[in-house]
Amino acid sequence: MDHVASPSRCCLSLFFLVVAITLLVRSWHPPSKTASSFLDCSQYSLWCTSKNLIQAKSNLHDKPLLIKQPQVVLPDYSSKTHQHPLDPLTIQEINQVLAILSSFPPFLSSFPSINSVSLDEPEKSQVLNWTIGHPLPPRKAFVIAYLEGQSHILSLDLASNKVTSHEIKSNSGYPILSKEDMTVAAQVPFSNPGFNRAVTDRGVALSDTVCVALAPGWYGREEEGRRIVKVQCFSSQGTSNYYMRPIEGLTITVDIDKKQVVRISNTGREIPIPHATNTDYKYDSFNNSPKEGLLNMRPINLISMVQPKGPSFSVEDGHVVKWANWEFHLRPDPRAGMIISRAMVRDIESGAMRSVMYKGMASELFVPYMDPSVGWYFKTYIDAGEYGMGLSAFSLVPLNDCPRNAYYMDGVFAAADGRPFVRSNMICVFERYAGEIGWRHYDVNNKVRESRPKVTLVTRMAASVGNYDYIIDWEFQMDGLIRIKVGLTGMLMVKGTPLQNMNQVLPHENTSGTLVSENVIGVLHDHFVTFYLDMDVDGPVNSFVKVNLVKEETSPGESPRKSYLRTKRHVARSEREAQIKLKLYDPSEFHVVNPEKKSRVGNPSGYKVVPGATAASLLDINDPPQVRGAFTNNQIWVTPYNRSEEWAGGLLVYQGKGDDTLAVWSERDRAIEKRDIVVWYTLGFHHIPCQEDFPIMPTVSASFELKPVNFFERNPILRVPPCQE
């Protein structure tokens, strides 16, 4: 290639790198004198760890550092003021919420437990009309509290210090189980002699016993009229991975409000506790044992994504992410985990920012296990509504969960007593270069050879919901594509068994999963993650178009061909027409278009939902868990925008009956053509465990995409420069 000289933008133009310290400020500063002095190699010995750098800088700036390590002192949240209508509540605001609730008459006699405190978003129109620099819409808080069997749904106006709405719900599901609830539930059994005997009878010391609080689902039985938790226990003796050592068949039903044991089910006394051998995953647990995995593997040299000038993105006012042609608002949320709002991409012709999506988030999960036995039938988790994806998302591990140069965002949530706490490093944002190709071509006729590397931006969180870890990535590409990826790792939920070897299984016997180790069955289960995608393609007024591929037959003599394909566009008029089950042999594309916005050559501006590999729920549609998880009955749904319909499993999911799910809303069959619409996409996994998943699972991932379709007049990355030495 004979390219004209141009500064390389995508890679290293020199073979040596220097430290780059970039501070998080409203916009990028030019490298400070101090930073640039790091070019002086003689200082490396003094300045070679980020720890030093942070210490060196932290006294100069009160903003969090871009290269952030756990050692970094947290920013002073109390002084944080919100700059955007969608900024999450601050510590100050959560304290204000607590103050308002404390003087709220219904709560004067006895104060409820606070299950979630989050931003009560302004009306969409207010947010859309707001521009930077202008006054923010009134700040409001949305609170779910629980008191004496009743769920309280409140909205608070922080300007007037008033509760502006208060609704009480009974017996239609309960709020998210709080950390405090879980702690209590896990402790209650130990005050029960029968439980203690059951444990010690299995040869497990009470001091080694770890119990976990499990959502019971709803089966119209003992779950009726009271809030219960199913408690199951494990032996932690000899391992930090107690999940691999279940006390099988021991299930304690706890009334969490009365803090009483309702029932102890103790079957499976004959089932041994699996051994601790080879179950640990802590790196420092391997010191005294041979490191097979290392001894037999060729060592891997250092490899890192390096950015000598630092990342190209900025996070302005703490939440507005700007990168390449993208801009969006990013915030942590106790229930969804991570919320992307107002995603806009720059038009290559006009330079204007164009709306793609108003709001996107993981709305709900459904994880049914496939064992109908007494200790297992209820394991059909609806994680976001029962545990909270954000509340279950903990600090990411720098350099392991996220690469160097990642920016870390903290979550600010409320505890059960209503007091705020900070979940540090809960979300990371980083630029990604994986050696992928944005576009390329070699032309044999004129010998033109052009290629462009692909650089993307990723926002990531990881929720550890009990045994499982869910890694959720939103990846933004310069060509306008958004990839939403879910990774599954962590521990299998395993079942104890007398089986030591599959040769002990009778020919027609069928276990509920795979024997992954002696006495350990990895139980078959599914994972479904349903995403809420409030698409606003060039504005809120959109339509959903099913572009169906159909086979056409030629008429005799018309062509040497017998058949070919054509596209048939069907604009969905109402919700039922947009209940989609994917079919390999009746394929379609799924476009969200703006019927009013046509391209230069007359195609409607659109984005398409591109399904990836996925799985469908095969459970009986009337099975209680499937009724609660009915939002997985289709892979795609489209509903008219309704601010009260954000959680696919309903607002109050814990012990919910499934009477307030996406499936119920959609059956109203409301009009969705030329309206503000919300697309729901469900990513599914069937998980047949294998021994490789023991004792901790290598990450399994699946994804789907939101992809521009006639949104741009042409390839938006055509003019991105190549990488040159």
Next chain:
Amino acid sequence: MDHVASPSRCCLSLFFLVVAITLLVRSWHPPSKTASSFLDCSQYSLWCTSKNLIQAKSNLHDKPLLIKQPQVVLPDYSSKTHQHPLDPLTIQEINQVLAILSSFPPFLSSFPSINSVSLDEPEKSQVLNWTIGHPLPPRKAFVIAYLEGQSHILSLDLASNKVTSHEIKSNSGYPILSKEDMTVAAQVPFSNPGFNRAVTDRGVALSDTVCVALAPGWYGREEEGRRIVKVQCFSSQGTSNYYMRPIEGLTITVDIDKKQVVRISNTGREIPIPHATNTDYKYDSFNNSPKEGLLNMRPINLISMVQPKGPSFSVEDGHVVKWANWEFHLRPDPRAGMIISRAMVRDIESGAMRSVMYKGMASELFVPYMDPSVGWYFKTYIDAGEYGMGLSAFSLVPLNDCPRNAYYMDGVFAAADGRPFVRSNMICVFERYAGEIGWRHYDVNNKVRESRPKVTLVTRMAASVGNYDYIIDWEFQMDGLIRIKVGLTGMLMVKGTPLQNMNQVLPHENTSGTLVSENVIGVLHDHFVTFYLDMDVDGPVNSFVKVNLVKEETSPGESPRKSYLRTKRHVARSEREAQIKLKLYDPSEFHVVNPEKKSRVGNPSGYKVVPGATAASLLDINDPPQVRGAFTNNQIWVTPYNRSEEWAGGLLVYQGKGDDTLAVWSERDRAIEKRDIVVWYTLGFHHIPCQEDFPIMPTVSASFELKPVNFFERNPILRVPPCQE
């Protein structure tokens, strides 16, 4: 985390990097004195470009450098001797083949055109029994030649300098169209006054006219009994992207052997040649026009995958790749492009290398366009057999097609006259770190927090088959997973149209694609890539098991649950039982197991084929193109190993009738249980073009995986160390 100190293996342990020069030798050398001296910062100014480094070293070593730039002089191939039974033919050997053929009696009177010369692989048993250091099996060459309407299939013994087998085939398809054939075909029309008039009548200067040679498929018409090429032409006036300026409706049928025009079809005189505006993609063509794509985009800082100590893999004897726990043989091939052989992974317990796959490659492609009109119906390409994926793979662009530190492998092929030529930088191998997570968990109960970054190894080639570019990656993970990924980019095959805007389309009119620009329709089409996967899981004797997920109903009173899932294992006895169409609502896993090799707890050792997002062919099964592309009738097939069944579309595909495809072989329904079996997987894409694909397509990718299932006793990356500062 409080980890014990351990050398970081996955990332940068220091904040500065140094140049690392690693030489390709049989095994890694410790950094040479010269290399390590680069640690001295004072030398950066002298040694900061790879070019200098290469020049500094190239006189010391005759081996190609690991950090290889286009400037590098090619290794001395004539002196290359093969070290492995599967090494490709050398320049020396191809010259020897030419010598043998020149004195081969049938070719004395007139010498054929040579369509492909490649290694005639030794018997599988010979390769399996061979160990390093021992004498190689006899070297043989496989030759396909073409002379006067006949295809000659020859095998040559290079030790005895003899043709050991010679078969002549007539009228059952022809060999790959050679580069020379294509050149002749594109020139022939210009000697035809009618053609020249047709072109100039469209207002295109002959000097601006670029013609391309297209395979005609087979329709039992003019293709019968002679070798023809369909020639279509474009205007290159004002653009290097002539594909966007078709002379629509002008199709010249050329008898390539007689070098004569058979027929000129000149419809569509009314269709204008689309404008050149915005069609170019050459970076240096943008200099005199505003760079919208850049002006409106925030600049991207340098980002690069950096390895201060160089890559961790070695390429021994030029073809044996060793990395982490993997080892495999990699070679270029004129037809398949890239062949992976003898893929083996190290067992974490025993440390022994275990066989996974004997041979894997892209066997065939099928690309039917969806327009039955006279100028388009025949466009149903079977690329590997008609053009050759290897012959169409050109030099990769360093830093754009492959990241820094990639190792480049050259291809050595034969031209039509039988003489060898070198296709430099045809394949690249690199380590990849994309910020992904190998496994992780945070435990709320004991506060254990562990995470491991994922580093993988990729081998890549890119075939530019006319307008389209196919990027093929084989990615190897330390957890034993192999991901096979196909990326599509390059140019759409577009159709000229009088349409300027979609508002000119009548309500019930249906175009054969999308109007991607004024007068330009991106025609709807499919892409299918069928992979040959000779799985040898712990040896050649394997079985194919369909692990079906089925819904079970509970009996009344048995459980609060109505339904759950179970797996039903079905071992395929013969080929028809392994003809698989994927179903979302009747899902299965597809295991290749070694029934003789059980894990510690009695599960058969296996690898599963994990389909990704894919597409199925919807054409009429009796449509001539679908008969030729019948290998796409299922997504998965399994056949008993047969060294003559490697090319899913047959050996001689050009104008072939489809009488020698995978579908024909599979219908024999041979036994496949407990045998040496070959799995065939087809990756499919439906491509409904959009304006973003104009004038060159952003890469679209899809992949599938080969994943260990009870192959390892447990998670093989459990003990990989975390990344630490």
